[in-house]
Amino acid sequence: GSALEFAEEARYGARAVQMAEPLDLARWFTVAGDSYFVRDDVRELVELRLHNLVTEAPPFEPGEVDLLLCRNVLIYFTPGARERTTARLARCLAPGGWLAVAPAELSPAAFPGLEVRHFPGAILYQHPSGPAAEPRGPRRAEPNGRPRGVQGGGAPRRIETNERAEQELADARLSADRGD
Numbered sequence: 001g002s003a004l005e006f007a008e009e010a011r012y013g014a015r016a017v018q019m020a021e022p023l024d025l026a027r028w029f030t031v032a033g034d035s036y037f038v039r040d041d042v043r044e045l046v047e048l049r050l051h052n053l054v055t056e057a058p059p060f061e062p063g064e065v066d067l068l069l070c071r072n073v074l075i076y077f078t079p080g081a082r083e084r085t086t087a088r089l090a091r092c093l094a095p096g097g098w099l100a101v102a103p104a105e106l107s108p109a110a111f112p113g114l115e116v117r118h119f120p121g122a123i124l125y126q127h128p129s130g131p132a133a134e135p136r137g138p139r140r141a142e143p144n145g146r147p148r149g150v151q152g153g154g155a156p157r158r159i160e161t162n163e164r165a166e167q168e169l170a171d172a173r174l175s176a177d178r179g180d
Helices: 003-009 022-028 079-092 163-177
Strands: 011-013 029-032 035-038 065-070 093-101 115-119 122-126
Touching (some): 022 029, 065 079, 079 093
Parallel strands (some): 065 093
Antiparallel strands (some): 029 035, 115 122
């Protein structure tokens, strides 16, 4: 079947959920044999549709999206298509909104206007929710070699702390858990 049919089925094997916490599995899935199915009440919150990111504008209004997951997609685009697509995706994000991409797609230059946020095991991009900070000299790398951050137009920006971003992510998780 097609990828959409697979997604609509919302069925995962044990390997796909092996790192999930048992409480999360019990909360969000039902088990049938060796398969884990996303609960129907959760599936009702998701809209699936076929969409061409390269040739079509995103199906969202500017500033409408709080969280956009786009993993292992952009690496297959030409540089020009990637630049156009990332600009379109960034415009969809609400102030403070998040864009998650795969590790292979983590070039801050590809996401001008978004701030880089480092988390354990992940790097996310966030639409600034307030006035941009003043550039503070050349871009520097963390000891692990990852850039500290970028603001609009590729100007350097140093991210001092992730405490606010971590709190916003925790708030978003609570809202999602409540079904908001």
